[in-house]
Amino acid sequence: MDTTRRHALKTGGGVTLLTLLAAAGWLKPGEAAAEDWNKAAFETKSMDETMKALGGGAPATSADIIFFSTPDIAENGAVVPIGITSKIANTQSIAILVEKNPNILAAVFDIPAGTDTSLSTRIKMGQTSNVYALVKADGKYHVASKEIKVTLGGCGG
Amino acid sequence: MADPMKIRANVVGDSTEVKVLMNHEMETGQRKDAQGKTIPAWFIQNVKVTHNEKVVLNAQWGPAVAKNPFLSFKFKGGAKGDKVKITWTDNRNDTRTDEATIA
Amino acid sequence: MIARLRIAAAIALGVTAVAIGGAFAQSSTVDEIAKYREALQDGNPAELWAARGEEMWTTPRGPKRVSFATCDLGLGPGVVKGAYAALPRYFADAKSVMDLETRLVWCMVNQQGISEGDATKIKFGDGSARRSDLEALAAYVTSQSRGVEMKVPVNEPHVRDMYRLGEQMFFYRGGTHDFSCATCHGEDGKRIRLQDLPNLTKTEGAQKAYTTWPAYRVSQGELRTFQWRLNDCFRQQRFPDLVFGSEASIALTTYLAGRANGAPYNGPAIKR
Numbered sequence: 001m002d003t004t005r006r007h008a009l010k011t012g013g014g015v016t017l018l019t020l021l022a023a024a025g026w027l028k029p030g031e032a033a034a035e036d037w038n039k040a041a042f043e044t045k046s047m048d049e050t051m052k053a054l055g056g057g058a059p060a061t062s063a064d065i066i067f068f069s070t071p072d073i074a075e076n077g078a079v080v081p082i083g084i085t086s087k088i089a090n091t092q093s094i095a096i097l098v099e100k101n102p103n104i105l106a107a108v109f110d111i112p113a114g115t116d117t118s119l120s121t122r123i124k125m126g127q128t129s130n131v132y133a134l135v136k137a138d139g140k141y142h143v144a145s146k147e148i149k150v151t152l153g154g155c156g157g
Numbered sequence: 158m159a160d161p162m163k164i165r166a167n168v169v170g171d172s173t174e175v176k177v178l179m180n181h182e183m184e185t186g187q188r189k190d191a192q193g194k195t196i197p198a199w200f201i202q203n204v205k206v207t208h209n210e211k212v213v214l215n216a217q218w219g220p221a222v223a224k225n226p227f228l229s230f231k232f233k234g235g236a237k238g239d240k241v242k243i244t245w246t247d248n249r250n251d252t253r254t255d256e257a258t259i260a
Numbered sequence: 261m262i263a264r265l266r267i268a269a270a271i272a273l274g275v276t277a278v279a280i281g282g283a284f285a286q287s288s289t290v291d292e293i294a295k296y297r298e299a300l301q302d303g304n305p306a307e308l309w310a311a312r313g314e315e316m317w318t319t320p321r322g323p324k325r326v327s328f329a330t331c332d333l334g335l336g337p338g339v340v341k342g343a344y345a346a347l348p349r350y351f352a353d354a355k356s357v358m359d360l361e362t363r364l365v366w367c368m369v370n371q372q373g374i375s376e377g378d379a380t381k382i383k384f385g386d387g388s389a390r391r392s393d394l395e396a397l398a399a400y401v402t403s404q405s406r407g408v409e410m411k412v413p414v415n416e417p418h419v420r421d422m423y424r425l426g427e428q429m430f431f432y433r434g435g436t437h438d439f440s441c442a443t444c445h446g447e448d449g450k451r452i453r454l455q456d457l458p459n460l461t462k463t464e465g466a467q468k469a470y471t472t473w474p475a476y477r478v479s480q481g482e483l484r485t486f487q488w489r490l491n492d493c494f495r496q497q498r499f500p501d502l503v504f505g506s507e508a509s510i511a512l513t514t515y516l517a518g519r520a521n522g523a524p525y526n527g528p529a530i531k532r
Contacts, residue, residue, distance in 0.1 A: 036217075037202040037203060037217055037248075038217055042217075042219040078223060078224065079223045079224070080223070098221060101221055102185075102187060103219060103220070103221065105219055105221075106218075106219055106221035106222060107216060107217065107218045107219065107221075107222055108216065108217045109214060109215070109216045109230075110214070110215040110216070110217075111214065112211075112212055112213060112214070112215070114211075114213065114232055114233045114234065115213045115214055115230065115231070115232040115233070116172065116230060116231040116232060116233070118230065118231065119214075119228065119229060119230035120227075120228075120229045120230075121222065121223075121226065121227060121228045121229070122222070122223035122226065122227050123221050123222055123223055124183075124185065124220075124221045124222070124223050124224075125221075126187075
């Protein structure tokens with residue numbers, strides 16, 4: 001049993017309960033405490049489960065989500081630059097999902113009003129895979145994807 | 158206490174561009190050491206960036222963010238001399254906060 | 261140290277004795293990889309090492325509680341700006357030609373009172389639990405030569421001798437696979453899997469290669485120096501272990517650094 005669950009059961013509630021509710025779709029992430037970590041979403045292993053844990057259903061593909069400074073081939077999967085710009089109005093968050101990674105969700109960025117809906121970071125990819133940029137705007141989900149070839153797996157050996 | 162981040166904050170037009178490099182192993186929990194034992198997962202889970210106390214970015218990360226993470230983004234406003242503060246917390250409840258002055 | 265470096269030229273048994281995969285990579289693949297490398301440049305974790313090294317440079321340390329302010333890298337005590345672009349060089353106080361790391365170790369031992377064993381305990385770092393002071397210092401010192409023209413004093417007699425020794429080593433074939441440095445780095449268009457190999461016998465190749473070390477090696481997750489690069493080359497050639505700071509390592513470094521003369525130094529860089 002992982003210790004957070006043990007702790008939660010001992011104290012009768014807290015962070016774990018909230019994330020379980022979020023995973024069940026009863027509570028959208030972000031409505032919980034700001035410092036929460038959506039454990040459920042970060043441990044799901046299928047695209048559908050991950051989307052659900054993030055609160056989205058089946059997102060619509062959007063041409064207004066653009067990858068920039070994101071190469072087609074990563075010489076080393078340990079460091080893959082990903083840049084995402086969302087041109088969709090009222091973008092609230094951008095998430096990065098890697099289909100073939102052991103855990104699909106890499107990162108979620110909550111973007112307050114006044115911050116550009118464009119950012120870049122670096123992720124690890126275990127193998128060649130589709131990378132998805134999942135955007136939440138006005139409570140609705142949109143997605144764009146790009147295949148990135150990896151010449152050397154970046155997660156394990 | 159963890160090593161300091163390298164933060165660069167610059168005025169670009171009517172926005173501030175923030176680039177940050179963080180010192181962190183971002184261990185996935187997938188690797189095994191020389192004895193075959195799994196190296197436990199150790200990674201930044203939350204990142205918060207504020208400008209003059211206002212939150213300009215909030216992120217949740219998993220172990221698939223690259224080691225020694227890099228992040229770059231822009232927010233509207235910000236003037237030379239303002240402070241940008243970045244805090245990260247990891248799954249060991251370790252935390253680090255660094256501040257930079259907008260140039 | 262290479263057990264016995266026989267200066268007498270080895271007989272070359274054939275021009276293309278070793279198959280390395282001489283086919284050119286598809287040009288679109290090469291372009292995409294170039295884009296990957298380009299995208300990596302923005303935000304180099306080497307800066308984190310350089311920040312640590314800068315702090316180390318000015319902090320008194322060792323039994324004698326002395327900082328590196330008295331350490332002469334060739335341009336005067338404590339002078340860091342431009343120093344790496346003029347290394348290796350001859351140091352009269354040490355009576356030998358030294359590269360950056362051997363000089364740093366010399367300062368640590370002779371000025372800070374640290375034992376050689378302690379100074380070189382961790383040559384190449386391995387994670388946050390096993391960090392190398394030398395790598396941090398190298399990141400800092402080299403960052404202060406960025407943009408400075410390479411000016412290894414190859415005409416100074418001691419340096420010239422090292423340069424010539426390094427040149428002979430570069431073309432010397434040995435080990436179980438009969439490799440020399442030139443086997444991989446002596447011709448255009450060679451690659452190992454998807455890694456293009458620079459032709460170090462051409463000035464442009466030599467300049468581009470030498471001026472981008474040290475580098476943050478993504479695959480290592482560490483900042484690696486030229487001593488590391490040569491050590492790894494020896495490993496890949498199935499040569500005996502190249503001893504850290506050995507005359508052999510300095511000879512090769514002197515040769516390759518000298519071949520880069522005239523080009524602006526571009527490190528610390530970031531590589532796969």
